[in-house]
Amino acid sequence: MISNRTLVKVAVYGLVACIGGVVYVRHELQSRVRNGEYFVQALQHLNSSAGAVKLLGSPIKDTAFDLGDESKNSCDGQTAKFEVSVKGPIDRGTMFFWSSRKEEGWNLDRMELEVRSQKDKRFIIKKSLSE
Template sequence: MVVSNSRLLGFAAFTGVACVTGSLYCQYKIREGLKKGDYYKKSLDILKQHNAAMQLLGPPIKQGNLDLGDTVNNMVDGYRAKLAVPVLGQKQKGKLFLWAEREKPGDSWNVQKLELSLENSEFDGRRLVVYKSENNEKN
Protein backbone atom coordinates (compact mmCIF):
# COMPACT_ATOMS: atom_id res chain seq x y z
CA MET A 1 0.00 0.00 0.00
CA VAL A 2 1.44 3.36 -1.02
CA VAL A 3 0.75 6.41 1.15
CA SER A 4 1.22 9.87 -0.29
CA ASN A 5 3.76 12.27 1.15
CA SER A 6 1.07 14.86 1.90
CA ARG A 7 -0.89 12.30 3.94
CA LEU A 8 2.26 11.36 5.91
CA LEU A 9 3.04 15.03 6.46
CA GLY A 10 -0.48 15.64 7.76
CA PHE A 11 -0.20 12.68 10.14
CA ALA A 12 3.21 13.85 11.37
CA ALA A 13 1.90 17.38 11.94
CA PHE A 14 -1.13 16.09 13.87
CA THR A 15 1.07 13.83 15.99
CA GLY A 16 3.48 16.70 16.73
CA VAL A 17 0.67 19.04 17.80
CA ALA A 18 -0.84 16.30 19.99
CA CYS A 19 2.52 15.63 21.70
CA VAL A 20 3.19 19.31 22.40
CA THR A 21 -0.35 19.86 23.69
CA GLY A 22 -0.09 16.82 25.95
CA SER A 23 3.26 17.96 27.31
CA LEU A 24 1.98 21.47 28.06
CA TYR A 25 -1.10 20.04 29.78
CA CYS A 26 1.05 17.77 31.97
CA GLN A 27 3.28 20.71 32.96
CA TYR A 28 0.19 22.78 33.78
CA LYS A 29 -1.23 20.02 36.02
CA ILE A 30 2.11 19.57 37.83
CA ARG A 31 2.39 23.33 38.47
CA GLU A 32 -1.19 23.49 39.73
CA GLY A 33 -0.52 20.55 42.07
CA LEU A 34 2.53 22.30 43.51
CA LYS A 35 0.57 25.53 43.99
CA LYS A 36 -2.03 23.64 46.03
CA GLY A 37 0.59 22.37 48.48
CA ASP A 38 0.55 23.73 52.04
CA TYR A 39 4.25 24.63 51.80
CA TYR A 40 3.50 26.82 48.75
CA LYS A 41 0.47 28.57 50.24
CA LYS A 42 2.11 29.11 53.64
CA SER A 43 5.25 30.51 52.03
CA LEU A 44 3.37 33.05 49.93
CA ASP A 45 1.31 34.09 52.96
CA ILE A 46 4.50 34.67 54.96
CA LEU A 47 5.99 36.68 52.07
CA LYS A 48 2.90 38.89 51.83
CA GLN A 49 3.11 39.64 55.57
CA HIS A 50 6.81 40.60 55.43
CA ASN A 51 6.98 44.42 55.38
CA ALA A 52 10.44 44.81 53.82
CA ALA A 53 9.69 42.31 51.06
CA MET A 54 6.39 44.01 50.28
CA GLN A 55 8.09 47.43 50.10
CA LEU A 56 10.79 46.10 47.77
CA LEU A 57 8.42 44.22 45.44
CA GLY A 58 5.44 46.54 45.67
CA PRO A 59 1.95 45.17 46.27
CA PRO A 60 0.07 43.28 44.98
CA ILE A 61 2.33 40.23 44.75
CA LYS A 62 1.66 37.73 41.97
CA GLN A 63 3.41 34.43 41.45
CA GLY A 64 4.68 33.20 38.10
CA ASN A 65 5.13 29.72 36.68
CA LEU A 66 7.68 27.43 38.26
CA ASP A 67 10.49 26.28 35.98
CA LEU A 68 9.95 22.52 36.09
CA GLY A 69 13.25 21.99 34.29
CA ASP A 70 15.17 23.60 37.15
CA THR A 71 15.83 20.45 39.18
CA VAL A 72 18.45 22.21 41.31
CA ASN A 73 15.95 24.64 42.86
CA ASN A 74 12.65 22.78 42.40
CA MET A 75 12.22 19.46 44.16
CA VAL A 76 9.38 17.97 46.18
CA ASP A 77 9.23 14.48 47.67
CA GLY A 78 7.07 13.13 50.46
CA TYR A 79 9.15 14.76 53.19
CA ARG A 80 10.94 17.81 51.77
CA ALA A 81 10.06 20.65 49.43
CA LYS A 82 12.48 23.08 47.83
CA LEU A 83 11.16 25.57 45.28
CA ALA A 84 12.14 28.79 43.53
CA VAL A 85 8.85 30.62 42.96
CA PRO A 86 8.92 33.56 40.54
CA VAL A 87 7.18 36.56 42.13
CA LEU A 88 6.17 39.88 40.65
CA GLY A 89 5.17 43.11 42.34
CA GLN A 90 4.44 46.60 41.06
CA LYS A 91 8.04 47.73 41.60
CA GLN A 92 10.10 44.70 40.59
CA LYS A 93 10.26 40.95 40.21
CA GLY A 94 12.29 38.23 41.83
CA LYS A 95 12.24 34.68 43.16
CA LEU A 96 11.06 33.36 46.48
CA PHE A 97 13.22 30.42 47.51
CA LEU A 98 11.44 28.12 49.95
CA TRP A 99 12.40 25.12 52.00
CA ALA A 100 9.79 23.05 53.87
CA GLU A 101 9.72 19.70 55.65
CA ARG A 102 7.37 17.28 57.32
CA GLU A 103 7.87 14.14 59.40
CA LYS A 104 5.72 11.79 57.32
CA PRO A 105 3.24 11.93 54.44
CA GLY A 106 -0.08 13.23 55.69
CA ASP A 107 1.51 15.53 58.28
CA SER A 108 1.32 19.29 57.93
CA TRP A 109 4.24 20.95 56.14
CA ASN A 110 6.55 23.22 58.16
CA VAL A 111 8.19 26.06 56.31
CA GLN A 112 11.85 26.03 57.33
CA LYS A 113 13.24 29.01 55.45
CA LEU A 114 12.24 31.66 52.88
CA GLU A 115 14.64 33.88 50.94
CA LEU A 116 13.81 36.56 48.38
CA SER A 117 16.09 37.28 45.45
CA LEU A 118 15.34 40.45 43.46
CA GLU A 119 16.16 41.36 39.88
CA ASN A 120 17.45 44.86 39.04
CA SER A 121 18.26 45.59 42.65
CA GLU A 122 20.99 46.98 44.81
CA PHE A 123 21.12 43.54 46.49
CA ASP A 124 23.42 42.37 43.66
CA GLY A 125 22.91 38.62 44.03
CA ARG A 126 22.26 38.68 47.76
CA ARG A 127 19.00 37.39 49.20
CA LEU A 128 16.68 38.85 51.79
CA VAL A 129 15.84 36.30 54.50
CA VAL A 130 12.06 36.55 54.77
CA TYR A 131 11.59 33.74 57.28
CA LYS A 132 13.68 31.21 59.18
CA SER A 133 12.13 28.78 61.62
CA GLU A 134 13.55 28.72 65.14
CA ASN A 135 14.42 25.02 64.96
CA ASN A 136 16.09 25.34 61.55
CA GLU A 137 19.80 24.69 61.89
CA LYS A 138 20.46 23.07 58.50
CA ASN A 139 19.83 26.05 56.20
Protein backbone atom coordinates in the same frame (compact mmCIF):
# COMPACT_ATOMS: atom_id res chain seq x y z
CA MET B 1 -0.27 4.30 -1.82
CA ILE B 2 -0.37 7.26 0.60
CA SER B 3 0.74 10.62 -0.76
CA ASN B 4 3.54 12.63 0.79
CA ARG B 5 1.09 15.42 1.48
CA THR B 6 -1.07 13.09 3.60
CA LEU B 7 1.98 11.83 5.49
CA VAL B 8 3.07 15.40 6.22
CA LYS B 9 -0.42 16.25 7.54
CA VAL B 10 -0.41 13.19 9.79
CA ALA B 11 3.06 14.07 11.06
CA VAL B 12 2.08 17.68 11.76
CA TYR B 13 -1.14 16.69 13.56
CA GLY B 14 0.79 14.11 15.58
CA LEU B 15 3.41 16.69 16.53
CA VAL B 16 0.75 19.21 17.57
CA ALA B 17 -0.97 16.53 19.67
CA CYS B 18 2.32 15.57 21.36
CA ILE B 19 3.24 19.17 22.14
CA GLY B 20 -0.28 19.79 23.44
CA GLY B 21 -0.01 16.74 25.68
CA VAL B 22 3.34 17.86 27.09
CA VAL B 23 2.01 21.37 27.78
CA TYR B 24 -1.09 19.93 29.48
CA VAL B 25 0.91 17.56 31.71
CA ARG B 26 3.34 20.33 32.65
CA HIS B 27 0.45 22.65 33.50
CA GLU B 28 -1.24 19.97 35.65
CA LEU B 29 1.97 19.21 37.56
CA GLN B 30 2.60 22.89 38.22
CA SER B 31 -1.03 23.32 39.35
CA ARG B 32 -0.63 20.48 41.85
CA VAL B 33 2.51 22.09 43.25
CA ARG B 34 0.89 25.56 43.37
CA ASN B 35 -2.06 24.10 45.28
CA GLY B 36 0.18 22.21 47.71
CA GLU B 37 0.05 23.35 51.33
CA TYR B 38 3.78 24.16 51.42
CA PHE B 39 3.56 26.36 48.30
CA VAL B 40 0.39 28.21 49.37
CA GLN B 41 1.88 28.78 52.82
CA ALA B 42 5.12 30.19 51.35
CA LEU B 43 3.33 32.60 49.01
CA GLN B 44 1.03 33.78 51.82
CA HIS B 45 4.04 34.35 54.06
CA LEU B 46 5.77 36.36 51.33
CA ASN B 47 2.65 38.49 50.80
CA SER B 48 2.36 39.16 54.55
CA SER B 49 6.01 40.20 54.87
CA ALA B 50 6.32 43.98 55.16
CA GLY B 51 9.85 43.83 53.75
CA ALA B 52 8.85 41.81 50.70
CA VAL B 53 5.86 44.07 50.02
CA LYS B 54 8.13 47.13 50.29
CA LEU B 55 10.52 45.61 47.72
CA LEU B 56 8.01 44.09 45.27
CA GLY B 57 4.71 45.82 45.98
CA SER B 58 1.39 44.15 46.65
CA PRO B 59 0.02 41.74 45.62
CA ILE B 60 2.97 39.43 45.01
CA LYS B 61 2.29 36.61 42.56
CA ASP B 62 4.31 33.62 41.47
CA THR B 63 5.15 33.49 37.76
CA ALA B 64 7.29 30.44 37.04
CA PHE B 65 9.36 27.58 38.37
CA ASP B 66 11.12 24.70 36.65
CA LEU B 67 9.99 21.29 37.90
CA GLY B 68 12.65 19.66 35.74
CA ASP B 69 15.47 21.11 37.85
CA GLU B 70 15.39 18.93 40.97
CA SER B 71 18.42 20.68 42.47
CA LYS B 72 16.30 23.84 42.80
CA ASN B 73 12.73 22.54 42.98
CA SER B 74 11.68 19.34 44.68
CA CYS B 75 9.27 17.83 47.17
CA ASP B 76 9.59 14.30 48.50
CA GLY B 77 6.55 14.36 50.79
CA GLN B 78 8.62 15.26 53.88
CA THR B 79 10.73 18.18 52.67
CA ALA B 80 10.24 20.76 49.95
CA LYS B 81 12.59 23.33 48.47
CA PHE B 82 11.69 25.71 45.68
CA GLU B 83 13.10 28.60 43.70
CA VAL B 84 10.13 30.51 42.31
CA SER B 85 10.00 33.61 40.14
CA VAL B 86 7.70 36.21 41.68
CA LYS B 87 6.48 39.64 40.69
CA GLY B 88 4.74 42.60 42.20
CA PRO B 89 3.75 46.01 40.87
CA ILE B 90 7.15 47.51 41.82
CA ASP B 91 9.71 44.82 40.94
CA ARG B 92 10.32 41.17 40.08
CA GLY B 93 12.43 38.65 41.90
CA THR B 94 12.98 35.09 43.06
CA MET B 95 11.55 33.54 46.20
CA PHE B 96 13.58 30.72 47.75
CA PHE B 97 11.88 28.60 50.38
CA TRP B 98 12.45 25.42 52.34
CA SER B 99 9.64 23.56 54.14
CA SER B 100 9.34 20.36 56.13
CA ARG B 101 6.39 18.20 57.02
CA LYS B 102 5.51 17.74 60.67
CA GLU B 103 2.66 15.79 62.26
CA GLU B 104 0.44 18.88 62.23
CA GLY B 105 1.23 19.74 58.59
CA TRP B 106 3.82 21.66 56.62
CA ASN B 107 6.16 24.10 58.33
CA LEU B 108 7.90 26.91 56.45
CA ASP B 109 11.49 26.58 57.66
CA ARG B 110 13.27 29.34 55.75
CA MET B 111 12.53 31.92 53.07
CA GLU B 112 14.76 34.28 51.14
CA LEU B 113 14.02 36.87 48.46
CA GLU B 114 16.22 38.15 45.68
CA VAL B 115 14.92 41.15 43.72
CA ARG B 116 15.92 42.09 40.20
CA SER B 117 16.83 45.67 41.13
CA GLN B 118 19.30 44.44 43.78
CA LYS B 119 20.74 41.22 42.32
CA ASP B 120 23.78 41.30 44.61
CA LYS B 121 21.61 40.95 47.75
CA ARG B 122 19.39 38.21 49.09
CA PHE B 123 16.90 39.26 51.75
CA ILE B 124 15.98 36.84 54.54
CA ILE B 125 12.22 36.83 54.95
CA LYS B 126 12.13 33.97 57.47
CA LYS B 127 15.08 32.47 59.31
CA SER B 128 15.28 28.83 60.24
CA LEU B 129 14.95 28.12 63.97
CA SER B 130 18.54 26.86 64.21
CA GLU B 131 19.97 30.26 63.21
